[in-house]
Amino acid sequence: MSETRWLDDDEQRSWRTxxxxxxxxxxxxxxxxxRDSGMPHTYYMILAMLSEAPGRSMTMTxxxxxxxxxxxxxxxxxxxxxxxxxxxxxKRPGDARTTVATxxxxxxxxxxxxxxxxxxxxxxxLFDRLTPEQAEQLRDIFEVVLANLNSTDGC
Amino acid sequence: MSETRWLDDDEQRSWRTxxxxxxxxxxxxxxxxxRDSGMPHTYYMILAMLSEAPGRSMTMTxxxxxxxxxxxxxxxxxxxxxxxxxxxxxKRPGDARTTVATxxxxxxxxxxxxxxxxxxxxxxxLFDRLTPEQAEQLRDIFEVVLANLNSTDGC
DNA sequence: CCTGTTTACTTGAGCGCTCAAATGAAGCCG
DNA sequence: CGGCTTCATTTGAGCGCTCAAGTAAACAGG
Numbered sequence: 001m002s003e004t005r006w007l008d009d010d011e012q013r014s015w016r017t018x019x020x021x022x023x024x025x026x027x028x029x030x031x032x033x034x035r036d037s038g039m040p041h042t043y044y045m046i047l048a049m050l051s052e053a054p055g056r057s058m059t060m061t062x063x064x065x066x067x068x069x070x071x072x073x074x075x076x077x078x079x080x081x082x083x084x085x086x087x088x089x090x091k092r093p094g095d096a097r098t099t100v101a102t103x104x105x106x107x108x109x110x111x112x113x114x115x116x117x118x119x120x121x122x123x124x125x126l127f128d129r130l131t132p133e134q135a136e137q138l139r140d141i142f143e144v145v146l147a148n149l150n151s152t153d154g155c
Numbered sequence: 156m157s158e159t160r161w162l163d164d165d166e167q168r169s170w171r172t173x174x175x176x177x178x179x180x181x182x183x184x185x186x187x188x189x190r191d192s193g194m195p196h197t198y199y200m201i202l203a204m205l206s207e208a209p210g211r212s213m214t215m216t217x218x219x220x221x222x223x224x225x226x227x228x229x230x231x232x233x234x235x236x237x238x239x240x241x242x243x244x245x246k247r248p249g250d251a252r253t254t255v256a257t258x259x260x261x262x263x264x265x266x267x268x269x270x271x272x273x274x275x276x277x278x279x280x281l282f283d284r285l286t287p288e289q290a291e292q293l294r295d296i297f298e299v300v301l302a303n304l305n306s307t308d309g310c
Numbered sequence: 311c312c313t314g315t316t317t318a319c320t321t322g323a324g325c326g327c328t329c330a331a332a333t334g335a336a337g338c339c340g
Numbered sequence: 341c342g343g344c345t346t347c348a349t350t351t352g353a354g355c356g357c358t359c360a361a362g363t364a365a366a367c368a369g370g
Contacts, residue, residue, distance in 0.1 A: 254320095
């Protein structure tokens with residue numbers, strides 16, 4: 001057992017500021033999408049990732065990797081998206097294990113309608129307040145964080 | 156209706172990187188606390204804020220403001236924390252409206268036990284990967300974001 | 311006073327998420 | 341081939357959160 005390396009005052013301040021801000025930021029995004037387009041942010045991202053894939057289709061596993069989601073979360077989400085008629089599930093012939101999720105035309109339309117308002121909100125809560133240098137710093141910081149989390153969580 | 160100002164490639168990259176990273180970061184924190192101390196991160200923060208208050212007590216409204224929570228979320232959370240025996244509710248004599256939440260000794264003990272592991276996790280996912288300059292940039296960025304969200308959400 | 315408004319907080323329904331367990335197909339090996 | 345492991349995905353229980361509605365005390369103006 002080693003001594004706990006507590007956060008000093010500067011770190012404490014950085015930490016809580018980031019924590020509160022990112023929490024409020026996520027909530028703002030979620031609220032805007034829910035209010036204006038009737039979907040949570042997670043679902044928006046699933047639709048967005050599918051829309052960028054060839055044939056608007058992706059394996060469940062691949063899709064989960066893309067949206068940084070657990071298999072379980074994605075499965076529940078796609079079930080809901082299926083009942084909304086925005087996504088449909090299919091099987092690949094010759095492979096009974098993998099399921100392929102495909103964005104329907106209705107799903108694409110819902111995404112297209114939600115996108116402008118969502119982008120506005122992203123600007124409002126983040127980019128409109130940041131200098132270009134800060135946007136760059138932001139990316140540099142979280143690329144490191146992301147790389148770390150991607151590697152260590154699989155252990 | 157104005158044209159949508161879409162995100163350019165740099166912004167898109169910054170945005171998604173931040174989004175995925177902060178999401179995974181929150182999940183990591185939550186998982187660690189849930190696993191090692193049986194509480195979600197939100198509850199940890201409530202306990203932490205109470206522990207720093209004079210008399211380990213705070214009004215529900217003030218506590219909600221401190222943890223950036225809705226009144227509803229806080230009320231539900233404090234109800235749960237009460238059943239765990241970590242917090243208790245009380246009334247101020249001469250004021251029948253305001254409820255005062257107080258951290259119990261058991262609550263303080265639970266917090267004290269959870270703290271070292273939590274701080275380790277914060278270091279592991281964030282500060283150990285950042286230079287001191289980056290920690291400063293992080294604070295500068297999110298102070299702006301936070302100020303913006305605090306002011307605009309009340310409208 | 312009485313009435314309408316604001317303040318402080320609670321409640322309940324519904325939903326998305328987590329975790330653990332289950333299903334069932336594929337691949338591997340003696 | 342038969343059994344073991346791994347892989348891809350689903351399922352169900354339980355929980356925290358949101359939103360809308362409800363309660364009830366304090367206050368403000370006629």
